[in-house]
Amino acid sequence: MRSAVARALRGVRWYVRELTDESAYDRYVAHVRKDHPQAEVPSRRDFERMRTDRQEEDPRQGFRCC
């Protein structure tokens, strides 16, 4: 019973983190470690800046509909 609740809560946390893209940094770090082991991993601050700067360059990314 308790473990079921814990699992459900973990599931909710996972979903919220994924949906809000809070997990973007972890995902990126995993990607760099796996596919480019030699490359340096940026700090979270730098990564988040890079992400919004990309949106700046192409506003069609993440565009919302009417």
Place this chain on the structure above:
Amino acid sequence: MRTANVRTIVIWSLVALVGAVGWSVLALARGENVSAAWMVAAALGSYAIGYRFYAKFIAYKVLKVDKTRATPAERLDNGIDFHPTDRRVLLGHHFAAIAGAGPLVGPVLAAQMGYLPGTVWIIAGVIFAGAVQDMVVLFFSTRRDGRSLGQMAREEIGPFGGAAALLAAFAIMIILLGVLALVIVNALAQSPWGTFSIAMTIPIALVMGFYLRVLRPGRVAEVSLIGVALLLLALVAGRWVAESSWADTFTLAPSTLVIWLVAYGFIASILPVWMLLAPRDYLSTFMKIGTILLLALGVVITLPALRMDAVTDFASRGDGPVFAGSLFPFVFITIACGALSGFHALISSGTTPKMIQKETQIRMIGYGSMLMESSVAVMALVAASIIDPGLYFAMNAPSGVIGTTVENASQVVGSWGYQITPAELARAAQEVEESTLLSRTGGAPTLAVGVSQIFSEVTGGSLRAFWYHFAIMFEALFILTALDAGTRVGRFMLQDMLGNVYRPFKNVSWKPGLVITSGIVCGLWGYFLWVGVHEPLGGINQLFPIFGISNQLLAAVALAVCTTLLVKSGRLKWAWITGIPLAWDATVTLTASWQKVFSSDPAVGFFKQRQVFQDAIDRGEVLAPAKSMDDMHTVVTNSTVDGVLTAVLAVLIVVVIVDATRVCVRHVRRPALSALSETPHVESKIVAPAGLIPTREEKEEEARHAVGSGTSS
């Protein structure tokens, strides 16, 4: 040959029965109030059948989605915009991206024809046209590394059709922004509560932006919670402000709001994304998903009775006060989002294809999300149909028609056959703590009244005014976000176009170019907003049809691209899948354009309207609803602009369709001449279920794969 088991047959027969009973009651009940439960049953039953049978047929028989083929997300994974995303997460992303104010506004306005035409179009339209468009665009874009609709039009149809499509998309963006801004102005004018709480969203977003940039980068969930809490506080505080001495400061006339909105749009679009746009977007997504869930719960719990007629007399006479014109074609352009929306093609190509894990998931993401949006439109229609029809018409008719006093409005609305006393009109405004509800056109206030009625039935009547402003805030929030984001997208298109003339414009971070193009885009939609607010004939009445036409024309572009691609990829036999929706959409939209341009009824045809008012000016007369000679000249100018614009849009789309037909015919005659730019097949290594709930085989396959590759999740 696979044989279906008995259980499946029984279950799907029951689903079909539920839908059929819902439809029968809606269509046949006369004279008494029908429960919204039947609308919900008709919608959900039909969606389930459409998803289970038609969408599956398209995915597996027509498109032949291939689970062995790696998607762009898998092949080009860069950990940022290309990355395989869990299907349930992507469903949320995609839904949040496609559903905005559109499905909430259109159905409310279309309710003037009664609830039945709107329901039929929303449900049939989504199953056979809207969701099909979204899914097919998503499929073809996925096979092309997430190319945008414009790029696909250029590559697959040709430079001429491509350029026309691009120009149409730009024009459509401008009109969209103008009309959405008009909806906001109509909702916030003379409403200190609403204006204050919306104004507060700006400092809240700035705080959130600063938090995410400087204090705790990337902690989106926690900052969104803080933001939503502050937002609710601002909402509660709005009432205190409205009752305090500050009330006058936040009681703004429509023309003042226009200036504020245009200034906001301009400044917001040149500020860095992290400051305002990104945090606002988190807030509005949070509010959007939350409120839609609440509304769905509210409708299902209360199951209110529909008080609007099934079909009103305006449907056949075509002289409705909300928008002029008869049921065909105008219901089909008034309700765009929720049934068939061209704008979705911009999301289904570009962003989502770069994140989809498996080709087999396009049914769930493309078709499924659109069904969800359609159900939002059904809820909006429910909300508009449960309020007193007399109040509905008093709120949605322009003041030129019903006057500015409750006595006058009651009398005019009564002459249409909907009885409501002046006292009832005044009480309705009082209940939501607004000074007046007369002529609050644009759909948002009507929806808010309906929503407050549903919610307060659950929470008690004392919260009624709070829920009204909650609903207004919820719509205004994402319309303001759309103004900012849309201005940026429009600017991006303009920079690209101007870059062909003067090269530095191509560099998107060149500051002077940025400011100039932002200014132009804001100026353009600001013009339509200004015109809409000062239009003696009613801004929504005049402009909403153009908005509907333009959105449906964009859908025609998307469907033309899809049909061309079906033909060119050897699926000629199945070209009707998007070909029939295209034919329907083109017929509806071009008929509407034709009537708006050439109709001899001055309420419908822009040029006839122009002529009537110009003749009166020549005679030195002032025609109602104009009050002065200035008004008369305004009407003449606006009708001319609106008429020319409608004609130009129609011509652009005819160009796209003709060019697409040429390419299709050429392909059928001499297939060797046409090139198809599909990326080659690469073996997929990802194993993931196709639908929301994995089947037993999929679970087994996943388990085998996890053992085989030595990873577990």
